[in-house]
Every structure is written in C-alpha cells, then in structure tokens.
Amino acid sequence: MLFLTYLINGISLGSVYAIIALGYTMVYGIAKMLNFAHGDVIMIGAYIIFFMIYKFNLPILLSIIISILICLLLGIIIERLAYKPLRKASSLSVLITAIGVSYLLQNLAQLFWTSSNKIFPNIISNGSFSFGSISISYLTIITILVCLLIMLVLTLFVNKTKIGMAMRAVSEDKDAARLMGINVDRTISITFAIGSGLAAIASALFCAAYPAVYPTLGSMPGIKAFTAAVFGGIGSIPGALVGGIMLGIIETLSKAYISTQLSDAIVFAILIIVLLIKPTGLLGRKVNEKV
Amino acid sequence: MLKVENLSVAYGAIEAVKNISFEINDHEIVALIGANGAGKTTTLHAVSGIVPIKSGSIFFDDLEISKIASEKIVSRGLVQVPEGRRIFHNSTVEENLILGAYLRKDKDGIAKDMEYVYSLFPRLLERKKQLGGTLSGGEQQMLAMARALMSKPKIMLLDEPSMGLSPLLVKEIFDIIKDINSKGVTILLVEQNAKMALGIANRAYVIETGKIVMSGTGEQLLNSEDIKKAYLGG
Numbered sequence: 001m002l003f004l005t006y007l008i009n010g011i012s013l014g015s016v017y018a019i020i021a022l023g024y025t026m027v028y029g030i031a032k033m034l035n036f037a038h039g040d041v042i043m044i045g046a047y048i049i050f051f052m053i054y055k056f057n058l059p060i061l062l063s064i065i066i067s068i069l070i071c072l073l074l075g076i077i078i079e080r081l082a083y084k085p086l087r088k089a090s091s092l093s094v095l096i097t098a099i100g101v102s103y104l105l106q107n108l109a110q111l112f113w114t115s116s117n118k119i120f121p122n123i124i125s126n127g128s129f130s131f132g133s134i135s136i137s138y139l140t141i142i143t144i145l146v147c148l149l150i151m152l153v154l155t156l157f158v159n160k161t162k163i164g165m166a167m168r169a170v171s172e173d174k175d176a177a178r179l180m181g182i183n184v185d186r187t188i189s190i191t192f193a194i195g196s197g198l199a200a201i202a203s204a205l206f207c208a209a210y211p212a213v214y215p216t217l218g219s220m221p222g223i224k225a226f227t228a229a230v231f232g233g234i235g236s237i238p239g240a241l242v243g244g245i246m247l248g249i250i251e252t253l254s255k256a257y258i259s260t261q262l263s264d265a266i267v268f269a270i271l272i273i274v275l276l277i278k279p280t281g282l283l284g285r286k287v288n289e290k291v
Numbered sequence: 292m293l294k295v296e297n298l299s300v301a302y303g304a305i306e307a308v309k310n311i312s313f314e315i316n317d318h319e320i321v322a323l324i325g326a327n328g329a330g331k332t333t334t335l336h337a338v339s340g341i342v343p344i345k346s347g348s349i350f351f352d353d354l355e356i357s358k359i360a361s362e363k364i365v366s367r368g369l370v371q372v373p374e375g376r377r378i379f380h381n382s383t384v385e386e387n388l389i390l391g392a393y394l395r396k397d398k399d400g401i402a403k404d405m406e407y408v409y410s411l412f413p414r415l416l417e418r419k420k421q422l423g424g425t426l427s428g429g430e431q432q433m434l435a436m437a438r439a440l441m442s443k444p445k446i447m448l449l450d451e452p453s454m455g456l457s458p459l460l461v462k463e464i465f466d467i468i469k470d471i472n473s474k475g476v477t478i479l480l481v482e483q484n485a486k487m488a489l490g491i492a493n494r495a496y497v498i499e500t501g502k503i504v505m506s507g508t509g510e511q512l513l514n515s516e517d518i519k520k521a522y523l524g525g
Contacts, residue, residue, distance in 0.1 A: 178339075179371045179395040180442070181362040183362050
C-alpha cells in the first residue's frame with residue numbers, strides 16, 4: 001500500500017504545481033507572454049508570510065491573506081512597469097524582460113533579507129489521517145482540497161462572470177474586445193493580479209511542505225509549474241490542473257522507485273516525449289493563426 | 292452625428308489615409324466605397340480609436356473623440372462591426388451578446404435588447420448555446436451585428452458585411468441593415484460591393500488610395516459613368 005501513499009503525495013505536490021501553473025497559463029493565454037518572474041512572486045509571498053508571523057505575530061490565516069494581497073499588488077506593479085510598455089514589442093524582448101524581473105526580485109530579496117535560509121513556520125498541524133495501513137498528513141489533504149477549490153472557483157469565474165468572459169475575449173482577439181468596449185489593459189492587469197495572488201497561496205502550501213525560505217526559493221517550483229502548464233497545454237486552465245498533477249505524480253513515483261537524483265531528469269524526459277507526440281500539450285488547442 | 296476632418300493615419304512611413312473629410316448626419320446610411328487597400332478599414336479603426344491618428348480630428352456628437360480610449364467611444368454610442376466578423380469563437384452565441392453589452396449596467400435594458408436581437412436574427416436564438424466558431428459565415432455576420440447592437444449604439448460602423456456571403460444572404464443582411472437604420476441607428480457602411488452599398492445608402496463617398504475622390508447621393512453615384520467603370524463592372 002506504499003504505492004497509494006506515494007500516489008497521494010504525488011497528487012498533493014502536483015496540486016501545488018497546478019496552482020502555480022495557473023499563473024503561467026492565464027497570463028500566457030491573455031498576454032501571450034511567458035512571465036518567468038512568476039516563480040519569484042512565490043518567493044516574495046513566502047517571505048511575507050514568514051515576516052507576518054514572526055515579526056508581527058499575526059495569526060496564520062491573516063498572514064496568508066496579507067501575503068495574497070501584497071503579491072496581487074506586486075503582480076499588477078510588475079505588469080504595469082515592466083511588461084505594459086512592451087505590449088507592441090517582439091516576444092523575445094518581453095521574454096528577456098521577464099527573466100530580468102526574475103533576477104531583480106531575487107537580488108532584492110538577497111539585499112534586504114540576506115541569502116541565508118529562514119525556517120518557515122509550521123502553519124498546518126503535523127497530524128495525519130490513517131486509512132487502514134495508509135497514513136496521509138493533514139497538509140497533503142489540505143493542499144489537494146485547496147487546489148480543487150481554486151480550480152472550481154476559477155472555472156466558474158472565467159465561465160460565468162462578465163470579467164471572466166472579457167478575459168476569454170481578450171485572449172482570443174484584443175482588437176475585437178476593444179471594439180466591444182472592453183478595457184484590455186485593465187483585463188490584463190486583473191489576470192496578473194489573480195495569477196500572483198494564487199502564487200502566494202502556493203507559497204504557503206509549498207513552504208509548509210519544504211519549510212525553508214531563501215531568495216531563489218521560487219526558481220525550481222516555478223520551472224516545474226511552467227513545465228506543468230506546457231505539459232497540460234499552455235493557455236488552458238484544466239490543462240494546468242492535469243499537467244500539474246501528472247508532473248507531481250511522475251516526480252514522486254520516480255523518487256520513490258527509480259532514483260531521487262534522476263527524478264527531475266525523468267520529469268523533463270517525459271515532457272519532451274509528450275511534446276514530440278502532441279506539441280500543444282495534453283489539453284492544448286491548436287490555434288489557427290489568422291492570415 | 293459623426294464628422295471627420297482632415298484625417299490622416301500612417302503605419303510607420305506608409306500613409307494609409309491622407310487628409311480625408313466626411314460627415315454623417317443623424318439617421319442616415321452613408322457608404323464608404325473603394326477597392327481593396329484604399330484605406331476604408333483604417334478609417335473605421337481610427338474612428339473607433341483602435342489605431343492612432345496622425346493628424347486631423349473626429350467629432351462624434353460634437354465631441355472630439357480622436358484622443359479618447361476606445362471603450363469610452365463605445366460607451367458614447369459608437370460601435371463597429373469589424374471586417375471578417377471577429378466574433379469570439381470560443382464563447383457561445385449568448386456570451387458574445389453579453390460581451391456586446393459589456394459597458395452597460397441596465398439589466399432590464401440588456402434583457403430587452405437581447406430579445407430584440409433574437410427577434411431580428413431568429414437563427415441566433417436557435418444557436419444560443421453553440422460556440423461562435425461553429426456558426427456558418429452568414430450566421431457569424433448576424434452574430435457580429437447582433438453583438439454590436441447590444442451596446443445600444445447611436446451609430447454603427449459596418450466593415451464589409453457582405454464579404455464571403457452568398458448573394459441571397461447579402462440581400463438578407465442588407466435588408467436587416469435597413470431595418471436597424473429605420474429603428475433610429477445611423478449607419479456608416481464600408482463596402483467593396485459598391486452596387487449593394489449604393490443601393491441602400493442615402494449618400495456615399497468613394498475612397499481611392501487613402502483619398503476621397505468623389506461623393507454624392509447613392510443614386511448619383513450609381514449612375515455615374517466613372518463609378519460604373521471602376522466599381523460596377525461597366
């Protein structure tokens with residue numbers, strides 16, 4: 001029954017990847033850019049939770065909410081200052097800028113908070129549920145539930161609300177959306193805000209599992225989640241969920257049964273194979289370029 | 292209602308529209324006809340505020356709109372049905388219509404207009420829950436017009452509504468344009484199909500390589516020898 005435990009842990013890790021992947025996928029869908037600074041927003045989110053709890057002695061939930069709000073604002077500011085001026089520039093310029101923003105955030109964190117590890121507080125109690133011979137920690141269960149809840153709310157938001165419809169319209173045809181009176185810039189801002197707010201939630205869940213906070217904390221989960229987004233089909237919200245969870249399961253099972261050192265290599269090898277067979281990712285749609 | 296004065300629009304070094312002026316009075320149907328690449332679409336995009344103008348001014352209800360944001364122009368009652376329909380393929384027919392009313396807050400008015408456009412285009416009602424991308428070309432044109440009507444416009448700019456449609460459908464669409472006009476919506480119609488456009492227009496302007504070269508009533512232009520030669524096939 002060890003396999004089942006690994007599987008559930010994999011789904012839980014994958015849930016964190018999925019939440020982060022949403023940020024990549026939504027921003028890509030609407031602004032057609034890869035926001036490589038997204039992973040570093042996770043890092044900022046983790047520091048904020050850390051300081052709120054240890055420096056200001058705030059309750060855990062309130063600290064997380066403050067972290068969400070600050071990251072949300074950070075996402076809007078990054079988009080406004082770094083990406084908006086490049087709306088008409090080549091995608092390569094935007095990509096390089098995103099990498100620049102990523103390093104900027106990492107270096108600022110190093111400057112203000114040093115590069116030494118800070119121990120993330122224990123935000124979810126250590127207990128676990130036992131089902132027969134399987135035992136699953138509260139954290140694992142909570143992570144999976146939070147991910148499902150986010151997916152549900154986000155799907156409803158995108159499909160049922162007017163802003164959600166506008167987001168889909170902007171992602172499909174910006175000029176047509178403008179002609180309907182949709183404020184494209186504001187819609188892009190909202191998308192960045194949502195993605196960055198979700199990054200803060202992911203930082204809480206990720207650091208609860210791996211409780212160390214340091215300036216490059218966001219790089220690895222960021223890259224993995226980006227991989228998950230591509231794996232599931234970038235631009236697709238269900239794709240982020242499927243891609244994230246698949247990635248989490250593959251990573252956990254490879255660690256358990258093959259090799260801890262090789263697990264990342266296996267993850268990326270599988271990504272390459274999937275993309276060779278289906279270049280748009282598992283749930284990706286082929287976009288017909290208009291001529 | 293709409294007055295364009297000495298408008299020039301350039302894409303980089305290329306001037307697509309050169310110093311054109313025209314005006315549209317309340318309740319008129321005015322056609323802008325010309326060949327492919329003459330600058331018709333660029334003119335409409337400049338009016339709608341989605342391409343920046345180089346010089347000149349655009350007055351809508353006596354208010355200069357060439358510097359204001361496109362969504363503000365829509366909320367003032369100027370809407371465009373773009374060339375190639377540009378409906379949202381991954382949204383349902385109903386969602387497309389809701390997006391058309393994006394800036395409106397009057398729920399009752401929106402519901403009423405939804406009924407009105409469904410009565411105007413009964414086929415859209417049958418396809419309410421279908422994705423826009425699954426509609427035929429004619430249905431997409433209807434959806435694009437219905438979507439624009441949902442903004443409750445005073446003036447509607449139509450860019451090549453006949454493009455790619457069968458003659459029968461073109462007639463149907465033009466009848467509906469006349470009907471919309473008779474309900475009080477002013478129409479600016481851009482067309483390559485000069486014969487159809489001149490047939491329903493009160494007045495028309497002929498545009499060639501970015502300049503207006505002729506204007507007159509629809510009938511005058513239909514009977515003009517130059518127009519016959521250039522646009523009506525002899």
